[in-house]
Amino acid sequence: MNDIWTVSQTQIDLWLAVFWWPFCRIFGFLLADPFYSSKAISVKVRVCVAIFISLIIAPVLPAMPQVPVVSPAGILIVINQLLIGIAIGYIVRIIFSAMEMAGHLAGLQMGLGFASFYDPLHATSIPIVAQFLSLMTILVFLALNGHLMVLHTLLDSFTSLPVRVEPISGLGFKLLVDYGALIFRAGVLLALPVIGSLLVTNLAVGIMTRAAPQLNVFAVGFPLMMGIGLLAMYLSMPYMPAHIEMMLSEGAKFAARMMGAFAGK
Incomplete structure (x- = not known):
């Protein structure tokens, strides 16, 4: 009768492994994701979320x-x-960093590079234009159900790269480093309307200063640059959600490719 209730160490290890190893991958994701790793979400909440997701997906995992x-x-x-x-x-x-880079470049060209404030979520001073685009990205991210999209990508990774004993390949990290170029490439492209309009404005102010040397370039140029830059950003705002959605979908495809690289395929 006592043998019925006997539990071996092997059985305990199997039961723990079903939840523990998926929990580690999910918790690692919650530590790095910019939305779930926000300081507004405490570590206790992240741990509870990781445990909850692990309990739900454990029966369907390999x-x-x-x-x-x-x-x-x-x-x-x-x-x-x-x-x-x-x-x-x-x-x-x-x-998210690509959008913030676009804000850095646009703010620098408009002369708002000095306009920064302390952001408690990032624990550093951030230019106001970059912070504005960062907040807009979070709103678009939630509107597109991006928080659910990235969780779906994370759960798909258990199928493309199951939990295994073999160490992961370093090719995946090389792909991730190469993918980091998106920060500069997308940042420049998203800030290009502002940069282009301000380049034309700079040329116009230069011609005006050359034609009328008595013109105070600082009194005229700075408000003009700021106004033109804000107008160009306002006109380009309706097109940014489509770019964010495209980057999210491409990021999901890249995650699948990175899982293959981790698996050594």
Whole structure:
């Protein structure tokens, strides 16, 4: 009768592995994703969210490795899962950083590079134009159900790259580093309407100053540059959500490709 209630160490390790290793990947993602890693969301809430998601998806995940949780191989699996989750989170962070880069470039050209304030969420001073685009990106991100899209991408990664004992390949990190070029490429393209309009304005102010040397370029040029820049940003705002949606969809495709690279395919 007592044998019925006997639980071996192997069974305990299997039960823990079903929830522990998926939890590590999900928690790594929540640590790196710019939306879920916001300081407005405490660590306790993130841990609870990771546990909740792990409990929901555990029954449909592929079989876990027959490895004790507390062992060198088990610790290696934990490190692999954390790195995979952090890598997926950084894909979304790169998209947000691209929008902030566009704000940095636009604000610098408008002469608002000095207009910055302390952001408690980032714990640093951020130019006001970059902060504005960052907040707009979060609103568009939520409107497009981006928070659910990235979770879907994370859960798909368990199918394309199941939990395994073998270490992940470094090719995935190389792809992630190359993908980081999106920050500068997309940032320049999104700020291009402002940069182009201000370039024409600069040429016009230069011609005016040459034609009328007595004209105070600082009294006329600075308000004109700021006004033209704000107008160009206002006119380009309706086109930005489409670019954000495109970057999110491309980020989901890149995540699948990165999982293949991690698997060594």
